[in-house]
Each structure stands twice: as C-alpha cells, then as structure tokens.
Amino acid sequence: MHTYEVTVTWTGNRGTGTSGYRDFDRAHDIAAEGRPVIEASSDPAFRGDRSRWNPEQLLVAALSDCHMLWYLHLCAVAGVIVESYVDKAVGTMVEEKNGAGQFTEVILRPRVRVAAPDMVAKARELHHEANEKCFIARSVNFPVRHEPEIS
Known part of the structure; x- marks a missing residue:
C-alpha cells in the first residue's frame, strides 16, 4: 500500500x-x-485566477503524466527507444443546472518519436497497455481515450 x-x-x-x-x-x-x-x-x-493551476487541469495533468510514465517504462522494457514525447491532453467536463459537474472524458494526444521505423507498431500498441496499468486512469469513472501519433 x-x-x-x-x-x-x-x-x-x-x-x-x-x-x-x-x-x-x-x-x-x-x-x-x-x-x-x-x-x-x-x-x-x-471566480478563479487564470494564472494559477485549477483542480480540473491538475486531474487532466495527472492522467497524462501517469500514462506517459507507464508508457516510457513499457517502451524501455520492450526495446522501443522513445526520443521525444509530448501530450496535448484535453479533458471535457459538463456542469449541471445545480452547479455540480463531472468529467465525461479525457483524451490523451501523445506525439511520440521513436528511434527507428520498425519500432512504430510496438510503440502504438503499448499505449493500450499503459492505459490498463495507469493508477490514475484506473481510478476515474470516465473514459480516458488515446489518440497517439507515432513517428
């Protein structure tokens, strides 16, 4: 624990x-x-300060960060050499009339560059496994989707 x-x-x-x-x-x-x-x-x-982080951004960041760390680990174990990784993640939240709200989904859009063309297929496949292992994604009650771009 x-x-x-x-x-x-x-x-x-x-x-x-x-x-x-x-x-x-x-x-x-x-x-x-x-x-x-x-x-x-x-x-x-x-009524928040746009120069500071808000909880919604931090949740999306936690999902993106957790996925990336699992993904890099899995790539290293599988022999896929990642040279760069940038994720422009987007979370969607809906607000109800009573002021309550919830996330309906988060989309991770990692742009990954690998060392060789023969690594692209495995690099793409490992996003699914990273999602299955990510502690944060496994803890939320909304879908975390992936739209990776591998080159």
Missing part, C-alpha cells in the same frame, strides 16, 4: 473570510514535503 500526503492551504482571505460569494479569492497552495508549492485556484469560470 502507498499513501500520498499533501497539504492544501487556502490563501484567499481578503480580510472578511467567506462573508459573501464575491468577497474571497479562490487562491490556495498545494504542498508536499520536499517539493515546490503549486499555486492553485478555481477555474476562471468559477
């Missing part, structure tokens, strides 16, 4: 706390021992 500890500290008190919906900032810090602090907020659509 593994545990992951983080500390989230609200930093958005303008002096009157949450005295009104528009009277506080959504700013907060996400910290873990020995790591740089992540300055976060809510999405700008929810």
